Structures are given as C-alpha cells and as structure tokens.
Amino acid sequence: MVEVEDAAVVEASPERVFAVVSNLGEYDRLTDDYSGSRVLEEREEGVVVERQGRVFGLPMRWVSLGKVVGNDRVEFVQLKGPLRGMVTVWRVRPEGQGTRVSIVHRYAPRFPGGDWLARNVVHRLVVGKMARRFLAGVERVMAQEARAEHEV
Secondary structure, three states: OEEEEEEEEEOOOHHHHHHHHOOHHHHHHOOOOEEEEEEEEEEOOEEEEEEEEEEOOEEEEEEEEEEEEOOOEEEEEEEEOOOOOOEEEEEEEEEOOEEEEEEEEEEOOOOOOHHHHHHHHHHHHHHHHHHHHHHHHHHHHHHHHHHHHHHO
16 A cells, blocks of 8 residues: 655645635646546535546546545545545645645555555656645645735
8 A cells, every 4th residue: 555645835724725625626727737627426425526637648537536524634536547546635734824735645556566666656757746736736826816815
C-alpha cells in the first residue's frame, strides 16, 4: 500500500478554503490538468464525479465517488480509471495566520514494481504533480478572491 501526501499553506481562512475544495463539481477551475469535471450522479453516500484530463499528453478519464466529511475533509474513491480503488483525502486545517491544505493519496499498485514504482514514478510524475497543481490552484483562487474583495 502506498500513501503519499502533498500540502501547502494558503493565506485564507479554513472556511474559505474549504468552500473551494468542497465544491466537487468544479475542480477543473483549480487546474489546467483537467479538461472536464462534472457530477454524474448524487447518491446518499456522496457524489459521483467524472474527471477528464491529460497524462503525458494522453487523454485520460476517471470516475470517483466524492463526499464531504464535516467541515474539514473531502474524500474520493476512484471507481473507474487507471488507479481504480485509490483513495484521495483533502484536509483543511488552520495553521498560523493561514490554512494548511493537504492531499493524501492511498492506493495499492496493481503493476510490476509495486510500491517503489508507485512512489518514485507514478506519484512523482503524475499523481503528486497533479496534487501540487491543485494546491497551487487553491492558492491562486484564494488570492483572486482576496484581490476582488479589496477592489470592492
């Protein structure tokens, strides 16, 4: 089992950050890695979302069940796609004058090379890279909202 975490501290309140990361149908506004993000179905246990993007220039599509847990966590389980079964957990916590946003990925590789390949290749070049772009997207959106607030 592989578990990896990427995190950033954002200059915004936890409530504002959580409002962005808990909007499950609009993740494509956080990163250019996604060419599409849409809600397919709302269920009692969460929301089924479809994501589309490119990995190494190749089109990819995956479907996940996402759910908001309390006011500080969002969880996804990939139902269909290249890393089926992967669990992704976003956490939002106060830190200093800002907010720590972390993205944890947990999955059991089903390919030769297992955990080592997953950590050193799949995470570094794909999953972690995308997570870091998401975190930068959260920072960007928070900065845009702060600027817009000051202009009013």
